Amino acid sequence: xxxxxxxxxxxxxxxxxxGPLEKMGNLTIYERSDARQVTIRARNADVVLTxxxxxxxxxxSELPNLKFISVxxxxxxxxxxxxxxxxxxxxxxxxxYSSDSVAQHAMALLLELANNVGMHASDVSQGGWSGSxxxxxxxxxxxxxxxxxxxxxxxxxxxxxxxxIARAFGMVILVYxxxxxxxxxxxRLVSLDELFSQSDFISLHVPLNPDTQEIVNRxxxxxxxxxxxxxxxxxxxxxxxxxxxxxxxxxxxxxxxxDVLSSEPPAADHPLVGVPNxxxxxxxxxxxxxxxxxxMEETVKNVEAFLNGEQRNAVI
Numbered sequence: 001x002x003x004x005x006x007x008x009x010x011x012x013x014x015x016x017x018x019g020p021l022e023k024m025g026n027l028t029i030y031e032r033s034d035a036r037q038v039t040i041r042a043r044n045a046d047v048v049l050t051x052x053x054x055x056x057x058x059x060x061s062e063l064p065n066l067k068f069i070s071v072x073x074x075x076x077x078x079x080x081x082x083x084x085x086x087x088x089x090x091x092x093x094x095x096x097y098s099s100d101s102v103a104q105h106a107m108a109l110l111l112e113l114a115n116n117v118g119m120h121a122s123d124v125s126q127g128g129w130s131g132s133x134x135x136x137x138x139x140x141x142x143x144x145x146x147x148x149x150x151x152x153x154x155x156x157x158x159x160x161x162x163x164x165i166a167r168a169f170g171m172v173i174l175v176y177x178x179x180x181x182x183x184x185x186x187x188r189l190v191s192l193d194e195l196f197s198q199s200d201f202i203s204l205h206v207p208l209n210p211d212t213q214e215i216v217n218r219x220x221x222x223x224x225x226x227x228x229x230x231x232x233x234x235x236x237x238x239x240x241x242x243x244x245x246x247x248x249x250x251x252x253x254x255x256x257x258x259d260v261l262s263s264e265p266p267a268a269d270h271p272l273v274g275v276p277n278x279x280x281x282x283x284x285x286x287x288x289x290x291x292x293x294x295x296m297e298e299t300v301k302n303v304e305a306f307l308n309g310e311q312r313n314a315v316i
Contacts, residue, residue, distance in 0.1 A: 001024065001025030001026065001046050001047065001307065002025060002026050002028070002044050002045045002046050002047070002065070003021060003024065003025045003026065003027045003028070003045065003046070003047040003048075003049070003303065004027075004028050004030070004041060004042045004045040004047070004048050004049070005018075005021075005027070005028070005029040005030060005048075005049040005050075006030055006033040006038060006041065006042065006048060006049065006050045006051075006053035007030065007031070007032050007033055007050060007051045007052055007053045008029045008030065008031055008049075008051075009031040009032055010051045010052065010072070010287075011051060011072050011292055011295055011296060011299075012292070012296065015289060015292075016292060016293060016296050017296075020300045021049075021299075021300060021303060024303055024304065024307060025046070025047070025307075028041070032053075033053045035054060035059075038053055038054065038055065038059050039059050039062040039063065042059075042063050042066065043062070043063060043065075044065055045063065045065060045066055046065055046066065046067050046068070047066075047067065047068045047069075047070065047303060047306065048063075048066060048068075048069050048070075049069075049070045049071075049072055049299060049303075050069065050070075050071060050072065050078060050079075051071070051072040051073055052073075052078060053078070054078050055069060055078060055079045055080065055084075056078075056079075056080045056083075057080045057083040060080060060083050060084060060087060060089065061083075066087075066089055067088075067089060067090065067306075068089065068090045068091075068092075068303070068306045069084065069089060069090070069091045069092070070091075070092050070093075070299055070302045070303055070306075071091065071092065071093040071094070071315075072094065072295060072299050073093065073094065073295075074093055074094060074095050074096075074097075074098075075093075075207065075208070075235075076091060076093045076315050077208070079091055081315060081316045084316060085316045090306060090311060090314060090316070091314065091315050091316050092302040092305075092306070092311070092312060092313040092314050092315065093313055093315050094295055094298040094299060094302070094313060095157075095313065096157050097291055097294040097295045097298055098158075098285070098286040098288075098291040098294075098295070099157040099158045099160075099161050100161060100290075100291070101285060101286055101287070101288040101290065101291040102158045102161075102233050102285040102286055102291075103158050103161035103162040103164075103165055104165070104285075104288075105233055105259060105281070105284070105285030106158075106162050106203050106205075106231055106233045106285065107162065107165050107166065109231050109233070109257035109258075109259065109279060109281070110145075110150075110166075110201055110203070110229075110231055110257070111145075112257060112279055113143075113201070113229045113231070113255055113257050113279065114142070114143040114144075114145055115142055115143070116138070116139070116140045116142070119139065119140065120138065120139065123139060145166075145169040145170060145171050146169060146170030146171070147170060147171070147172065148171050148172070148200040148201065149171065149172045149173075149174055149198055149199045149200045149201070150162075150163070150166045150171045150172070150173055150174065150199065150200070150201045150202075150203060151174045151175075151176070151190075151195040151196070151198070151199030151201070151202040151203070152173060152174065152175050152176070152187075152202075152203050152205060153176045153177075153192075153195065153202065153203070153204050153205060153206055153215070154176075154177060154204065154205035154206035154207075154234070155175050155176075155177040155180055155185065155205070156205060156206075158205045158233075158234075159175070159177070159203075159205035162203055162205065163175070163186075163187055171201075172188075173187035173188065174187065174188050174190045174194070174195050174198060174199055175187045175188065175189050175190065175195075176189070176190055176191065176192050176195045177189070192215075192220075193223065196220050196223035196224055197223045197224070197225070199224070199225075199228060200225065200227070200228055200229070201228065201229045201230075201231060202224070202228065202229070202230050202231065203231040203232075203233070204216070204230075204231065204232045204233070204234045204238050204239075205233070205234055206234060206238065207234070207235070208234070208235035208237055208238060212235075212238055213237050213238065214237065214238070214239065214240045215238050215239075216230065216232075216238060216239040216240065216244065217239075217240045217243055218240065218243040218246070218247070221243060221244065221247040221252055221253060222247075222252060224252070224253045225253075226251060226252065226253065226254065227254045228253050228254060229253065229254055229255045229256065229257065230244070230253060230255075230256040230257075231256070231257045231258075232256070232257075232258045232259065232260055233259045233260065233285040234260060235260055236258075236260040236261040236262040236263070236264065237262050239258075239262075241261065241262050241270070241271050241272055242271050244256060244272065244278075245271040245272055245275055245278075248272075248275050248277050248278055249275065254277065255277040255278065255279070256272075256277070256278045256279070257278075257279040257280075257281075258272065258278065258279070258280050258281070259280075259281045259282075259283055259284065259285045260283050261280070261283075264282075264283055265282070298313070
């Protein structure tokens with residue numbers, strides 16, 4: 001059984017163990033694979049593991065031996081699942097592995113927006129405090145979270161965990177999720193209009209699909225309070241990037257903190273890179289050691305199940 005990992009570096013930059021997969025077959029690991037390399041490297045593969053390397057119709061048509069794809073992530077839009085189904089290729093993913101880590105990162109971004117810890121620490125290291133005539137100062141307003149409203153769009157495992165953490169800070173939680181009933185939620189369910197207009201902070205936790213693409217746009221941003229903040233640890237295209245840039249520059253909203261962008265890595269002239277009131281981290285919310293360890297364990301179990309003639313975490 002030939003097993004090929006197309007882009008192993010994201011999951012395992014060297015601190016995890018590929019050993020369990022090596023026991024299952026002839027394992028070949030590539031740290032990264034661009035679009036031109038995918039079909040060459042996976043040509044003889046029975047099993048392919050991918051994180052972001054594309055397996056669209058063009059690639060799948062050139063992989064005659066392929067029987068199983070294990071996506072080392074939750075989102076599986078990198079795979080043409082319809083073509084895979086037509087060719088009898090099973091596809092699995094991994095869900096729930098990063099809920100704690102992503103929720104923690106969402107709160108880290110929220111706290112940075114509220115307390116500006118990083119900015120003030122940088123100012124001190126550059127001599128700002130040493131050169132100050134005051135024993136205490138702040139360059140931006142500091143915000144107490146207790147009593148502030150956090151609007152959570154999407155109430156899956158990450159949205160739920162974020163709500164739990166935020167409640168510990170005394171925040172009031174508003175939730176938008178179109179398929180939930182009041183009896184299933186511990187917080188106040190609201191419409192999108194209510195969430196955007198009432199929240200002091202808004203955190204996005206929905207998958208990317210036609211209904212959610214650019215769910216944050218000029219009209220929605222204008223509904224927000226001028227002292228409100230936007231947080232995104234989900235998918236970049238949930239936000240219209242140009243319209244967010246304009247809203248930040250014209251102070252329609254107070255700021256944003258993003259772990260994801262519409263294109264990754266972003267071009268040097270990406271509209272949001274360098275905007276003063278926009279914090280950007282490099283899509284790292286999911287990437288704690290603990291989170292990646294769970295992802296590795298689940299991926300191994302997916303492959304093991306396939307080899308035993310079973311389906312696990314199947315998306316088709």
